Amino acid sequence: MRLMNRRRLRETIFPQPRQLPSATAGVHFEASITARWRPTRARHGDREAHLRDQIMYRAGQLTGQWPAEQLHSAQDQVNAQLGVPRQLATHYYTDVSVYVVLGLSEQAQRFVAQHRADVDRFEHLRFLHSQIYSNPALVVVERIERHAERLDDTELQHLERLARSLKAGQEWWYPMLSAWEAVVAGINDDNRRQLAMSVLLDAISKLTT
Known part of the structure; x- marks a missing residue:
């Protein structure tokens, strides 16, 4: 019932x-x-x-x-x-x-798509920002990757020179400056620091001539 x-x-x-x-x-x-x-x-x-x-x-x-x-x-x-x-x-x-x-x-779909693109771009930039400090050559790679079709010969030559400079910096100058910082960290006297720098520059001059 x-x-x-x-x-x-x-x-x-x-x-x-x-x-x-x-x-x-x-x-x-x-x-x-x-x-x-x-x-x-x-x-x-x-x-x-x-x-x-x-x-x-x-x-x-x-x-x-x-x-x-x-x-x-x-x-x-x-x-x-x-x-x-x-x-x-x-x-x-x-x-x-x-x-x-x-x-x-449709308006919301466009907004969401743009928001997603903005987030992806932000994450990409943050990744580049973190990587550039350890590998500055990524700046050149990223530039070529994003604008390959629009780069003329002059700009390509400029990027090639920049890449070579960065490569030299990574192989020579960054290690040298790191070593220099380690050396002078234990020297308190300015005259001795200057002497150490003179010796280092003289050694580099002999290696590159």
């Missing part, structure tokens, strides 16, 4: 895509939402409006944790959490299960 008194399940399809928040500032998900639910005997002036409001609130709490570019992960979490029939905190309906399909508007 108790089962016979339960009201039949109803289905509510939200009449238009609704906006749900994302963790990406200024970007919302567009959500197509379908809900199945069972009314109770409690009275309400607009039971479905109350249901829609509750679903939007619960779904928004979940999608707001995800950046817009992780749309599918956000959709999976919403459907995993709200797809199992459950009784929400209300007297007006029960056995609510929700199915959501998330999307992005």
Whole structure:
């Protein structure tokens, strides 16, 4: 008898895509939402409006944790959490299960694509910044790689000279200066430092002539 008194399940399809928040500032998900639910005997002036409001609130709490570019992960979490029939905190309906399909508007897609490109470019620049200190020749490599089709012979010759200078610096000057810093670190007298530099320069002169 108790089962016979339960009201039949109803289905509510939200009449238009609704906006749900994302963790990406200024970007919302567009959500197509379908809900199945069972009314109770409690009275309400607009039971479905109350249901829609509750679903939007619960779904928004979940999608707001995800950046817009992780749309599918956000959709999976919403459907995993709200797809199992459950009784929400209300007297007006029960056995609510929700199915959501998330999307992005064309404008939001362009924004996300540009944001992704900006992040990739920033990471690339940060990588170059960290590597240039240990290998300055990467500046030349990066320049040629990014602008190979637009480089004329004059600029290529300039880059070749720069590359040779950097190579010489890596093989000669950087080790020499490191050695010089190690030598003078233990010398407190300025005259002795000057003498050590003179000896070093004289040795270099003899090696390169």
